[in-house]
Amino acid sequence: MVKQTIQVYARIKPTKKNTAVYSVNNEPQTSAALEFVVPKDMADGFVNNKRECFSFRFQKVFDQTTNQEEIFEHIAKPVADSVLAGYNGTIFAYGQTGSGKTFTITGGAERYSDRGIIPRTLSYLYEHFIQDSSTVYRTHISYLEIYNEMGYDLLDSRHEASRLEDLPKVIIMEDTDQNIHLRNLSLQQSANEEEALNLLFLGDTNRMIAETPMNQASTRSHCIFTVHLCRREPGSATLRRSKLHLVDLAGSDRVSKTGLNGQLLTEAKYINLSLHYLEQVIIALSERNRCHIPYRNSMLTSVLRDSLGGNCKTTMIATMAVDKRNLDESISTCRFAQRVAIIKNEAILNEELDPALLIARLKQEVQSLKEELTMLTGEERDEQLTMEEIKKLEESVKAFLDDPGPDVTLTLGPDMRKIQYCFCLLKTMILGNRSGNCSNHDIQQSPAAITGEKDTQEHHCTEEVNKLKELLEQRDNEISILVKILKKEKKKASDATTQLASISNVQKNVAKSDAGLSAVQLPQAENNEPTSTGPGGRAVQYMKRGAQLSVGKQEAFETFIKDHEDHHIIEDNKSLLKQRSTEARQLGEQLHDAKQKINEFKKQLEVRRRQRAASGVIANHKDIVEEVDPVEENLREHIEQEKKIYEISACHLKALRTEIEHLQLFLERAKVKLHKDFEKWWNEEASNAQKSKNEARGRTGAPCGTLPPSSHSTPGFETLITKPAWPNMMREEQVSDFTSSSELRALSKSSLSTSSIPLTGDRQADADILAFIRARQNLLSRAGALQK
Ligand code: ADP
Ligand code: MG
Numbered sequence: 007m008v009k010q011t012i013q014v015y016a017r018i019k020p021t022k023k024n025t026a027v028y029s030v031n032n033e034p035q036t037s038a039a040l041e042f043v044v045p046k047d048m049a050d051g052f053v054n055n056k057r058e059c060f061s062f063r064f065q066k067v068f069d070q071t072t073n074q075e076e077i078f079e080h081i082a083k084p085v086a087d088s089v090l091a092g093y094n095g096t097i098f099a100y101g102q103t104g105s106g107k108t109f110t111i112t113g114g115a116e117r118y119s120d121r122g123i124i125p126r127t128l129s130y131l132y133e134h135f136i137q138d139s140s141t142v143y144r145t146h147i148s149y150l151e152i153y154n155e156m157g158y159d160l161l162d163s164r165h166e167a168s169r170l171e172d173l174p175k176v177i178i179m180e181d182t183d184q185n186i187h188l189r190n191l192s193l194q195q196s197a198n199e200e201e202a203l204n205l206l207f208l209g210d211t212n213r214m215i216a217e218t219p220m221n222q223a224s225t226r227s228h229c230i231f232t233v234h235l236c237r238r239e240p241g242s243a244t245l246r247r248s249k250l251h252l253v254d255l256a257g258s259d260r261v262s263k264t265g266l267n268g269q270l271l272t273e274a275k276y277i278n279l280s281l282h283y284l285e286q287v288i289i290a291l292s293e294r295n296r297c298h299i300p301y302r303n304s305m306l307t308s309v310l311r312d313s314l315g316g317n318c319k320t321t322m323i324a325t326m327a328v329d330k331r332n333l334d335e336s337i338s339t340c341r342f343a344q345r346v347a348i349i350k351n352e353a354i355l356n357e358e359l360d361p362a363l364l365i366a367r368l369k370q371e372v373q374s375l376k377e378e379l380t381m382l383t384g385e386e387r388d389e390q391l392t393m394e395e396i397k398k399l400e401e402s403v404k405a406f407l408d409d410p411g412p413d414v415t416l417t418l419g420p421d422m423r424k425i426q427y428c429f430c431l432l433k434t435m436i437l438g439n440r441s442g443n444c445s446n447h448d449i450q451q452s453p454a455a456i457t458g459e460k461d462t463q464e465h466h467c468t469e470e471v472n473k474l475k476e477l478l479e480q481r482d483n484e485i486s487i488l489v490k491i492l493k494k495e496k497k498k499a500s501d502a503t504t505q506l507a508s509i510s511n512v513q514k515n516v517a518k519s520d521a522g523l524s525a526v527q528l529p530q531a532e533n534n535e536p537t538s539t540g541p542g543g544r545a546v547q548y549m550k551r552g553a554q555l556s557v558g559k560q561e562a563f564e565t566f567i568k569d570h571e572d573h574h575i576i577e578d579n580k581s582l583l584k585q586r587s588t589e590a591r592q593l594g595e596q597l598h599d600a601k602q603k604i605n606e607f608k609k610q611l612e613v614r615r616r617q618r619a620a621s622g623v624i625a626n627h628k629d630i631v632e633e634v635d636p637v638e639e640n641l642r643e644h645i646e647q648e649k650k651i652y653e654i655s656a657c658h659l660k661a662l663r664t665e666i667e668h669l670q671l672f673l674e675r676a677k678v679k680l681h682k683d684f685e686k687w688w689n690e691e692a693s694n695a696q697k698s699k700n701e702a703r704g705r706t707g708a709p710c711g712t713l714p715p716s717s718h719s720t721p722g723f724e725t726l727i728t729k730p731a732w733p734n735m736m737r738e739e740q741v742s743d744f745t746s747s748s749e750l751r752a753l754s755k756s757s758l759s760t761s762s763i764p765l766t767g768d769r770q771a772d773a774d775i776l777a778f779i780r781a782r783q784n785l786l787s788r789a790g791a792l793q794k
Pocket of ligand 1: 018019102103104105107108115225325
């Protein structure tokens with residue numbers, strides 16, 4: 007058992023803004039101080055020039071310049087090591103919204119070097135599995151999101167239902183030993199780093215898809231990414247199970263009771279209710295003599311029960327921003343951290359016996375004992391006695407009982423089966439006698455009783471035989487039922503295997519699917535839509551083929567993405583991906599070359615050796631063969647050199663591959679985000695347009711479906727509707743003339759807001775209208791720019 011307090015680290019987010027006065031003092035050992043200086047006049051009622059100092063202690067404070075690699079090395083690696091050894095581990099990030107929790111736990115989406123603790127830890131774990139070939143490791147991943155006290159499985163295929171609220175809820179169950187089990191939370195096996203990373207990105211994408219402006223899940227929800235690890239040495243019946251929770255908590259933002267400028271640094275309420283319960287648990291744990299810890303108050307504390315004061319090595323990263331306006335939140339975060347730092351955990355090695363292995367081992371032992379017995383007795387024994395043996399035994403027992411002599415013995419030999427059978431026989435006789443309730447003495451005295459006894463005995467026997475027959479039938483039935491069940495289970499198992507295989511294929515396809523984020527990715531036929539079954543569902547579909555857009559909408563989308571805030575990041579990553587792919591290809595060629603060269607040198611070496619051996623035989627001179635041959639040496643050196651080149655290239659290629667996978671996943675996710683943002687924008691535009699249409703209609707009293715007069719509408723739109731695309735509308739409406747080119751130019755100057763365009767309500771038509779107007783606007787502005 008390892009007793010340890012929760013390790014608490016601080017990380018300060020880089021900022022270019024004016025920072026508060028603070029100092030970091032990392033002392034050599036495992037302690038550091040973080041100090042904030044707050045002018046007293048910032049607090050109500052104190053108008054003097056004294057400064058107040060707030061000092062907090064941490065294991066270590068990571069200042070603004072710290073990069074992700076250092077965070078992983080200092081914080082996550084030791085936890086990963088103890089998880090590998092068989093202890094549970096937890097790392098959780100706590101801090102206000104925007105302070106860098108997600109950046110620290112998952113990573114930033116812009117650069118490969120920004121990847122956070124989860125991807126780096128996965129990389130580290132799988133690297134370890136490959137190196138430690140003497141142990142068998144099995145990993146499963148789960149990804150839980152807790153929002154509004156409800157748990158959702160981020161890897162659930164039913165993410166088809168895009169709203170978080172529509173998903174099946176994860177339910178907490180507690181067994182008699184007070185262990186927590188989570189129903190509806192799937193555990194996905196992941197055989198390698200690639201699969202595990204895919205699951206992470208799948209979960210993140212699902213989370214993004216489910217988020218709506220109404221449920222700001224990313225800031226108000228808690229995400230728990232868990233690696234379930236099982237390790238076993240081959241042949242050993244003990245296995246070790248450990249769990250690693252990597253937790254991105256909701257923003258710890260508080261609402262101050264008296265507003266932000268009054269009562270600075272006083273108690274304030276959390277926006278998030280589960281964080282309030284988390285704090286209560288922390289307070290209870292940090293106070294001595296508290297016997298009740300209110301874990302059950304919230305889902306978060308129930309799930310993290312082991313991590314807080316239980317069987318786990320836990321680490322907290324307090325993330326904070328040091329710009330002035332965030333000072334009070336940062337101090338709150340530090341205060342929380344100080345409480346957490348007191349909590350003691352008791353981590354134990356989670357070792358258990360594998361029942362299947364144990365049975366196998368015992369069976370083996372029985373077999374070898376049987377063989378030993380056969381050797382000793384010289385005869386091979388079956389499980390059962392033969393009929394002949396039984397008959398003989400019954401005779402011996404009868405003779406033994408019939409012989410009144412006190413010295414008579416029953417000789418059975420060293421055979422436990424026979425001994426046991428005789429005891430059984432004797433027991434049946436004794437019990438039979440007892441239930442008969444009459445002694446031998448009575449029977450001998452009355453001949454009538456003897457016949458009576460015989461009758462009852464016969465009756466007894468037929469009864470017994472009937473009973474046994476019934477029993478036999480019953481057993482037969484049971485056996486046939488069991489065989490049926492077994493067959494069914496077998497079929498189920500084989501079905502599951504095929505399903506699993508197809509799921510992993512889907513995942514592979516996702517990883518390998520086209521990484522290019524081409525905006526011109528035209529939709530495939532709708533009826534080709536696969537019914538998704540694998541984990542991730544909707545996200546997988548999204549990632550595979552993007553959202554389905556109509557042609558007009560697609561055009562609008564193309565314009566939209568050019569203005570999107572992520573555009574340059576996506577372009578940068580795309581070109582980086584291209585560059586890395588080229589590098590990888592070149593490295594692949596280098597590897598191929600090196601391998602060919604090695605083979606060539608090896609061949610030459612072989613030829614040289616044969617030649618030398620032959621000349622040795624011809625000259626009948628052994629020494630020739632044993633002498634050092636400079637040509638051979640030279641060849642060997644070359645081989646060594648090429649081998650080194652090969653190894654270096656292989657290592658480099660491996661790193662490149664991981665980076666390429668990351669970049670691909672980043673791009674996939676960016677694609678989903680773009681589509682989501684676009685949809686949001688599109689719907690807003692559509693509803694704005696509808697609103698203004700209704701308003702205009704209200705003013706003019708125009709009948710439904712009629713366009714407002716030109717003074718209220720966009721002249722360009724009227725031009726549009728003269729197109730015979732809507733013949734029925736044309737019949738109803740007063741169509742104006744085509745707008746002249748001068749009007750068009752005028753239109754290009756007045757910036758056309760899409761919200762002012764009345765729409766038809768027909769999706770396809772509206773899509774075309776918007777696309778046309780955007781495209782024309784672009785054209786005109788480009789023409790205008792050229793004229794200038
Ligand atoms: P939180 O999850 O705490 O709400 P985020 O991790 O989303 O905050 O961070 C908010 C923004 O700040 C993101 O754009 C993120 O990339 C950036 N950021 C956070 N921490 C760092 C850091 N240490 N270095 C660079 N950028 C950071
Ligand atoms: Mg976040």
